[in-house]
Amino acid sequence: LFLHFGTMNGHAILYTGVTVAFWSTLLIVGICYTIFDLGFRFDVAWFLTETSPFMWANLGIGLAISLSVVGAAWGIYITGSSIIGGGVKAPRIKTKNLVSIIFCEAVAIYGIIMAIVISNMAEVSYSMFGAGLTVGFSNLFCGICVGIVGSGAALADAQNASLFVKILIVEIFGSAIGLFGVIVAILQTSKVKMGD
Amino acid sequence: MAEKMILHPSSSTVVFAVLLNVFFTGTYGNQVPLILWSSGGSPIPEASPPAGHVVSSSQLSSLLASVLSSGPRAVVLFQQDKLSIDDFTVFGGVFGNEEDGAFPNLKSALQNSSGQLVLPSVSQLGSSRIVQLLQEQLRTTPLYLEPKNLAQLHLSASDPALLVVRLPYSGTDVSSSKDDLRANDGVIGRILDIMKAQAIPYTAIYTAHGPSQVIQEQSLDSQLVGRSLLQTNVYAPVQFNDSSNNACILFWANNFTVSVYQGKWEMTNLTTQTFAQTPKLDGSKCSDTDSRLSINYENVLGFKSFRVTFVMSQRDYKVSARKWFTLDQILLEYDNQNTTLNDTRDIYAPGEYSYHCESVNIFSSAPRTPSATQWMLTFGGFQIQGFSVTKGRFSYANDCASFFTPAIWMGLLTSLLMLLILTYGLHMIMQVCTMDRFDDPKGPTISVPQNE
Numbered sequence: 001l002f003l004h005f006g007t008m009n010g011h012a013i014l015y016t017g018v019t020v021a022f023w024s025t026l027l028i029v030g031i032c033y034t035i036f037d038l039g040f041r042f043d044v045a046w047f048l049t050e051t052s053p054f055m056w057a058n059l060g061i062g063l064a065i066s067l068s069v070v071g072a073a074w075g076i077y078i079t080g081s082s083i084i085g086g087g088v089k090a091p092r093i094k095t096k097n098l099v100s101i102i103f104c105e106a107v108a109i110y111g112i113i114m115a116i117v118i119s120n121m122a123e124v125s126y127s128m129f130g131a132g133l134t135v136g137f138s139n140l141f142c143g144i145c146v147g148i149v150g151s152g153a154a155l156a157d158a159q160n161a162s163l164f165v166k167i168l169i170v171e172i173f174g175s176a177i178g179l180f181g182v183i184v185a186i187l188q189t190s191k192v193k194m195g196d
Numbered sequence: 197m198a199e200k201m202i203l204h205p206s207s208s209t210v211v212f213a214v215l216l217n218v219f220f221t222g223t224y225g226n227q228v229p230l231i232l233w234s235s236g237g238s239p240i241p242e243a244s245p246p247a248g249h250v251v252s253s254s255q256l257s258s259l260l261a262s263v264l265s266s267g268p269r270a271v272v273l274f275q276q277d278k279l280s281i282d283d284f285t286v287f288g289g290v291f292g293n294e295e296d297g298a299f300p301n302l303k304s305a306l307q308n309s310s311g312q313l314v315l316p317s318v319s320q321l322g323s324s325r326i327v328q329l330l331q332e333q334l335r336t337t338p339l340y341l342e343p344k345n346l347a348q349l350h351l352s353a354s355d356p357a358l359l360v361v362r363l364p365y366s367g368t369d370v371s372s373s374k375d376d377l378r379a380n381d382g383v384i385g386r387i388l389d390i391m392k393a394q395a396i397p398y399t400a401i402y403t404a405h406g407p408s409q410v411i412q413e414q415s416l417d418s419q420l421v422g423r424s425l426l427q428t429n430v431y432a433p434v435q436f437n438d439s440s441n442n443a444c445i446l447f448w449a450n451n452f453t454v455s456v457y458q459g460k461w462e463m464t465n466l467t468t469q470t471f472a473q474t475p476k477l478d479g480s481k482c483s484d485t486d487s488r489l490s491i492n493y494e495n496v497l498g499f500k501s502f503r504v505t506f507v508m509s510q511r512d513y514k515v516s517a518r519k520w521f522t523l524d525q526i527l528l529e530y531d532n533q534n535t536t537l538n539d540t541r542d543i544y545a546p547g548e549y550s551y552h553c554e555s556v557n558i559f560s561s562a563p564r565t566p567s568a569t570q571w572m573l574t575f576g577g578f579q580i581q582g583f584s585v586t587k588g589r590f591s592y593a594n595d596c597a598s599f600f601t602p603a604i605w606m607g608l609l610t611s612l613l614m615l616l617i618l619t620y621g622l623h624m625i626m627q628v629c630t631m632d633r634f635d636d637p638k639g640p641t642i643s644v645p646q647n648e
Contacts, residue, residue, distance in 0.1 A: 011626060040516065040546055041598070050602035055610065066617075088644060 057124045060132025061115050064185070067136030068111020071143025071178075075104035075150065082151035086158035093157045096164060100150025103175045107143040110182045111135060118189055125192050131185040138181025145174040227317035228404050229281055230256075230326075231302075233309035234267040235388075236397030244313070251315050253322030257329045263313060264333050268397035269356035271330055273338075274384055276363040279404030281316055287374045298377040301385030302402065323403050330358050330401075341387070351396050361387060365408065373408075431471030433579070435588065436480045436489055443588040444482040445489045446550070447506065450577030454504075456497050457570040464497050479503065485510055487582040499530040504573075508582035510547050519547030521583050526558060528571060535560060535571060543580070545594035550581035553596035 008016075033039050079100045087094045114135040118128050153167035227250055245251055251259070264271070284290065289297020297303070306312055322329075327338055334356040341349070341361045351357050363380040365373070384402070391398050433448035452470055455463040469475065470491060479490035489506045496502040505527040512519050523543035528535050537558050545551040556575040563570055581590055600608070 011623065040518065041594075046598075047602070047605055051606050051609075052602070055606045059610070059613070 053124055053126055056126050057118075057128035060129035061119045062132070063136040064118060064132035065111045065115040065136075068114075068139035068143070069108050071140035072104050072108035072111075073143070074140075075107065075143040075145075075147025076101055078144075078147035079104060079150035079154065082154040086154050090158040092161070093154055093164075097150070097154045097157060099168065100146065100153055100171060103146045103150065103171055104143055106175065107139045107146070107178045110178055111139050114182060114185050117186070121189060121192065123192055127188050127192055131188040134188060135181045135185040138184075139178050142174060142178030142181070145177070146171055149174050226320040226407060228279055228320055228323040228407055229284075230313075230315040230318045230323060230401065230403040231306070232263060232313040232315075232399065232401045233306055234263070234311050234397070234399040235309055235391070236268055245315065248317070250317045250319050251322060252319050253325055253329070256315075256318055256322040256326070257332075259313065259315070260326075260329055260333055263399065267311065267399050269334060270351055270359075270391075270396055270398045271334065271357065272359045272361065272387060272391065272398050272400045273326065273330065274361050274363055274380075274387075274400065274402045275326070276380060276402075276404040277365045278406050278408035279365065279402075280407045283373070283377060283408055287377050298374050299381050301381045301388065305384070305388055305400065318403065320406050324405050326401070326403060327358075327360060334358050349390055349394075351391075351394060359387075365404075431467075433590070434470060434475060434477070434489070434491065436477050436482060438482055443585050444583075445480065445487050445508075446579075446581045446585055446588075446590055447489055448577075448579045448590075449575045451575065453574045454497065455572040455574070457572075459567065462497055466493065466496065469493055469496075479505065482582070484583065489580075489582070496530075501529075501531060503527075503529040505529070506580065506582075508580075510583045520544055521547050523551070523580065523582075526573065535569070537571060537573065542596065545581075548584045549592045549594045550579055550590045551596070552579040552593035554578075556596075 033042055079097070083094060083097045083100075114131065118131055121128060149167065149171045153164055153171060156167055157164040230251075245255070284299070287298040289295065289299075331338060336356050336358055338358040338360045341359050349359075361383065363383060365376050365380060384400075388398075388400065431448075433446045435443045436445040438444040448471070449467070451465070452467045453463055453465045455461055476492040477490060478492055479488065481488050487508045487510075489508075491504050493502040493504075494500065507524045507527060508521055509524055510519055510521040521544065523540045525540060526537040528537065537560050539558050539561070543551055543553075543556070553575075554577060556573075556578040558573045560569075560571040579590060579593060584591060
């Protein structure tokens with residue numbers, strides 16, 4: 001096992017080290033709890049009820065905006081590098097393909113709108129965490145999806161200008177899934193007032 | 197921050213801030229504040245003690261001598277029964293709520309005075325002897341003023357005089373303290389107005405016989421936290437034996453007080469009655485599923501008979517596949533009345549173990565009317581076991597304090613999440629590398645067309 005370290009680069013050694021440390025800590029703590037018959041003190045319910053709902057709410061708000069931005073950024077970087085690369089040989093594509101960038105940016109805008117809506121709620125509740133998670137993850141994957149499709153659209157457009165409009169339809173479908181996330185998150189937050 | 201002697205007329209808020217910035221340990225000790233100001237004459241010479249220093253009676257005497265040698269020799273002494281820095285902190289309107297303050301006349305007098313001396317801590321010995329000290333300095337007999345005699349007051353500007361005004365203040369009942377202080381402040385205002393109307397320069401002193409207990413009363417748990425250095429009284433736990441004379445219920449506390457609210461709060465400490473001698477445990481019973489520990493007292497809080505019953509039960513809980521024991525309620529029976537304290541949800545442990553907690557406070561439920569009787573039981577160092585007692589000793593104590601508090605867990609979770617995000621981002625950045633797929637140093641360089 002230690003011989004294998006020689007062939008690994010720095011990242012791999014670091015990650016294996018951290019993973020081993022984490023799992024061995026869990027294992028040793030678990031063994032101690034079991035030996036001393038103190039397993040009853042490992043109480044997930046206690047953790048969930050005692051921690052403040054403010055932490056969960058603020059995590060929800062933070063994740064809403066940050067995961068959406070990650071999705072948007074990832075999409076833009078994928079699309080952007082393709083547009084720039086394709087534009088070297090076919091400069092005519094650059095104006096039309098900005099539409100793909102805008103689709104990716106819309107995902108970030110959904111995220112910030114939801115973050116503002118959630119943070120303005122008067123009643124702090126756990127559903128703020130759920131709504132934040134919903135919109136964050138759906139925007140994350142929507143952004144990546146639109147980015148990859150947009151990259152394909154740019155390169156296809158560079159080869160053959162008539163292909164762009166067809167691929168744009170695929171991109172619109174990809175963008176719709178981000179919108180679904182926003183709608184569901186709004187439903188989750190609105191239930192707070194109605195269901196009380 | 198050392199107190200500074202204020203040599204020129206300054207805003208009273210500075211004086212109050214000085215009072216607040218005093219070295220305040222949370223216990224009132226035997227110190228009394230003293231505020232001195234003069235209306236005319238030369239400013240008071242600089243003589244402030246260092247911060248936290250308790251002024252003894254000899255130091256007080258020399259300070260008064262220096263003040264009276266340069267200032268007016270007509271002294272008005274406002275001597276309240278009790279006074280502490282806490283009274284200014286709590287009732288003085290110093291946290292931005294100037295309108296609520298109970299000392300408007302005092303504040304304006306300090307503002308308009310020509311010199312002030314503020315001593316936040318004068319020893320009780322010194323402050324109780326202040327009349328004698330002033331008598332020695334001024335060589336005149338004190339004149340005790342009653343509020344009704346104020347109109348007949350005539351002083352001459354040149355002769356030394358010592359007027360003593362007694363201001364009542366009990367300081368025990370928080371709700372009336374503010375009104376008492378306001379009333380006393382009104383008296384101060386009226387007397388100073390009379391002095392001003394007769395154009396007599398005076399030196400006024402506001403102090404007390406002893407410290408009041410404004411904050412001490414309100415923080416009951418300061419008595420429970422911390423141990424005294426010479427902890428001599430460690431009692432054995434209260435033990436209830438079953439039919440075969442084996443201990444089946446054990447109860448112990450370092451400190452056990454009961455408080456009742458019937459118009460006002462009254463508290464009694466039952467520690468010695470419970471643990472120092474063998475208490476009467478009539479009404480107790482124990483079995484494998486239900487246990488009751490009843491401790492009987494006499495003449496507690498004005499009740500002839502008083503009984504505290506801890507009702508515990510042990511049940512098998514299928515989800516966790518073990519037996520847990522809970523303290524379901526505490527019954528209080530007093531003089532043919534009874535009440536139940538149901539706020540004991542947190543007191544539970546696995547069936548084989550005991551429960552221990554450093555501070556347990558059990559209140560009766562919210563009262564329906566303001567005058568309803570309310571109870572409060574306070575335990576320090578509480579330990580109880582109702583089942584599975586072996587060899588008359590407590591089993592392993594399931595403590596109410598967890599290894600990590602919920603706050604620590606919240607911090608750990610958020611930090612872990614951010615570490616994960618950092619790790620992932622770092623990983624992504626570190627795997628960005630230059631594209632070298634089409635690098636061919638020997639081939640032709642690419643040509644970029646100028647136009648489409």
